Amino acid sequence: MGLLMARQAVSDYGPVQLLDVDELEPDDLIAPCGSVGAPTVSIEKIENGQEGGRLRRRLEEIWGRPVKALMSSEIGGSNGLMPIVWAAPLGLPVVDADCIGRAFPELQHSTLELAGISPTPGVMTDERGNLVEFRTQSGIWLERLARAATVAFGGSSSSSEYILSAGQAKAAAVLGSVSLAIQIGTIVGSAAEDPVQTLVRELPAERLVTGKVVDVERRTTEGFVRGSAVVEGLGADRGRTIRLEIQNENLVALEDGQVLASVPDLITVLDSDSAHAIATERLRYGQRVTVIGFACAPIWRTPAGLGLAGPRAFGYDFDYLPVEARADARA
Amino acid sequence: MGLLMARQAVSDYGPVQLLDVDELEPDDLIAPCGSVGAPTVSIEKIENGQEGGRLRRRLEEIWGRPVKALMSSEIGGSNGLMPIVWAAPLGLPVVDADCIGRAFPELQHSTLELAGISPTPGVMTDERGNLVEFRTQSGIWLERLARAATVAFGGSSSSSEYILSAGQAKAAAVLGSVSLAIQIGTIVGSAAEDPVQTLVRELPAERLVTGKVVDVERRTTEGFVRGSAVVEGLGADRGRTIRLEIQNENLVALEDGQVLASVPDLITVLDSDSAHAIATERLRYGQRVTVIGFACAPIWRTPAGLGLAGPRAFGYDFDYLPVEARADARA
Numbered sequence: 001m002g003l004l005m006a007r008q009a010v011s012d013y014g015p016v017q018l019l020d021v022d023e024l025e026p027d028d029l030i031a032p033c034g035s036v037g038a039p040t041v042s043i044e045k046i047e048n049g050q051e052g053g054r055l056r057r058r059l060e061e062i063w064g065r066p067v068k069a070l071m072s073s074e075i076g077g078s079n080g081l082m083p084i085v086w087a088a089p090l091g092l093p094v095v096d097a098d099c100i101g102r103a104f105p106e107l108q109h110s111t112l113e114l115a116g117i118s119p120t121p122g123v124m125t126d127e128r129g130n131l132v133e134f135r136t137q138s139g140i141w142l143e144r145l146a147r148a149a150t151v152a153f154g155g156s157s158s159s160s161e162y163i164l165s166a167g168q169a170k171a172a173a174v175l176g177s178v179s180l181a182i183q184i185g186t187i188v189g190s191a192a193e194d195p196v197q198t199l200v201r202e203l204p205a206e207r208l209v210t211g212k213v214v215d216v217e218r219r220t221t222e223g224f225v226r227g228s229a230v231v232e233g234l235g236a237d238r239g240r241t242i243r244l245e246i247q248n249e250n251l252v253a254l255e256d257g258q259v260l261a262s263v264p265d266l267i268t269v270l271d272s273d274s275a276h277a278i279a280t281e282r283l284r285y286g287q288r289v290t291v292i293g294f295a296c297a298p299i300w301r302t303p304a305g306l307g308l309a310g311p312r313a314f315g316y317d318f319d320y321l322p323v324e325a326r327a328d329a330r331a
Numbered sequence: 332m333g334l335l336m337a338r339q340a341v342s343d344y345g346p347v348q349l350l351d352v353d354e355l356e357p358d359d360l361i362a363p364c365g366s367v368g369a370p371t372v373s374i375e376k377i378e379n380g381q382e383g384g385r386l387r388r389r390l391e392e393i394w395g396r397p398v399k400a401l402m403s404s405e406i407g408g409s410n411g412l413m414p415i416v417w418a419a420p421l422g423l424p425v426v427d428a429d430c431i432g433r434a435f436p437e438l439q440h441s442t443l444e445l446a447g448i449s450p451t452p453g454v455m456t457d458e459r460g461n462l463v464e465f466r467t468q469s470g471i472w473l474e475r476l477a478r479a480a481t482v483a484f485g486g487s488s489s490s491s492e493y494i495l496s497a498g499q500a501k502a503a504a505v506l507g508s509v510s511l512a513i514q515i516g517t518i519v520g521s522a523a524e525d526p527v528q529t530l531v532r533e534l535p536a537e538r539l540v541t542g543k544v545v546d547v548e549r550r551t552t553e554g555f556v557r558g559s560a561v562v563e564g565l566g567a568d569r570g571r572t573i574r575l576e577i578q579n580e581n582l583v584a585l586e587d588g589q590v591l592a593s594v595p596d597l598i599t600v601l602d603s604d605s606a607h608a609i610a611t612e613r614l615r616y617g618q619r620v621t622v623i624g625f626a627c628a629p630i631w632r633t634p635a636g637l638g639l640a641g642p643r644a645f646g647y648d649f650d651y652l653p654v655e656a657r658a659d660a661r662a
Contacts, residue, residue: 130466149480
């Protein structure tokens, strides 16, 4: 859906300029942007095209100066493309960076939070024209209040928070993530043979299992998708059963109670033929998939990063180990 | 609790001036104020004293001019006293008026909504220092979003909305309601004999039943108290059973399926000895009570008023009849 919206926006308004953060002046204001809510809702309840402009106007009123560029709040999923959707009609450039280096379910899961950038004032809107503005004591309080507003809006919303300068972004954002996404797309799209194998080699990633989705349990609740998916191995993996636990994103991959990979590392379900990513809201019985795990941005492996988005931050009672270390230990 | 807080504020900061709306300049800004949420929560989760000042500062930033007076969002319950709690430390006067002429559970239940005054920008805060600002398409959307934030805050919050000028208040607010509350207090406090009988005669009100609370069912849910109370008649009313249906306030009084009184008229439970009002969150088994019904402010009996806060607006499938007409029909 994000790709469809981005293509439509570019077709209607022309292409969007991708800027390195260094191409902006240090004081230039950057607005991170994205959808908040349950992806199962976002694929049916879509924006009407006014959201980005409304948020930009309000941010400029609050800051008293222009927004010079947009940036993805998270490069994973539809939000990787949301800046394009907003930037095309506004004639704004998009910065080659994002605020996580992957997707995470909650607003405080941001490298900007780790850098001490204020999460608020933040603004949120819906397709009806309602606007809510937050000035909170913490990123957690922003998450609670923004999530509550999102649920009131029907389960998804459009929002901008952790507004920052280009100088701050250079130090605090995950740089180059749009380029990396394009590079991954190029690898997958141009692979001479087996795109999954090519991607695993080039990222690099750990192949966790190749098999079939045999069960999906998914609830849209409190502004999130929560649930799990089970993949049964095929071919060389026959007899193996891997369970993915989901909160919007894949949080943990488990096999017989053993952790194969966990947040903050990335766990991605790929179509085994095309290597296209299958987001959690698109998982369904019978899909032939390969689950891969790969390294998060380095900052998430620091004590502060793990404190904010490690397994224990999501309620799990085990310590983080890098996905490649877990693979080595099994080998 | 509202009375305790108001007494403390006046003891700490001195008395608060009560103004007729005519004593203000027509352009003077008035901030309605009150708690939002479930009264069962508000009696335990109290303000810390900073809320009124924080809301006033933010309102003045938004409007670019000073707030000249506070006004009760609703004269019923603790919110009748909340302007005193906020005004004493701020040195502001309080206007002798409110926005309903009683209490109603939802934010759009306001004579200011009937007058077409914009509900937003509205501001809401909590005791931790978080602040949320709403710019909505309607009073209903304000209610949905403010209620969601209130639940996120733990079930109660402090808020100001339907900000207006003194000129607008003169035409749209319920004038003299603070004086009326004081007058009722004086009648009850100085009654030579039976205070309930004196109050019923002076208001005037319909006595619906005198008896004992024999059942209270009360849930704190979605930022409201919902439930019901049953009063069994005593003395001349022995054998009668009256059921009150509650959403923060008493919405309907029923006897054997027959409506005795309903919104927007007032249904008040009085201690049978003292004639002190017993709010819904204080109802409990065994209380000796007299339930009275009396006329709402005239605007609520207009088609627009009944559309916003008549029985059907609360989900009941019957038409409104004034409480005195229902009493006459039974007599």
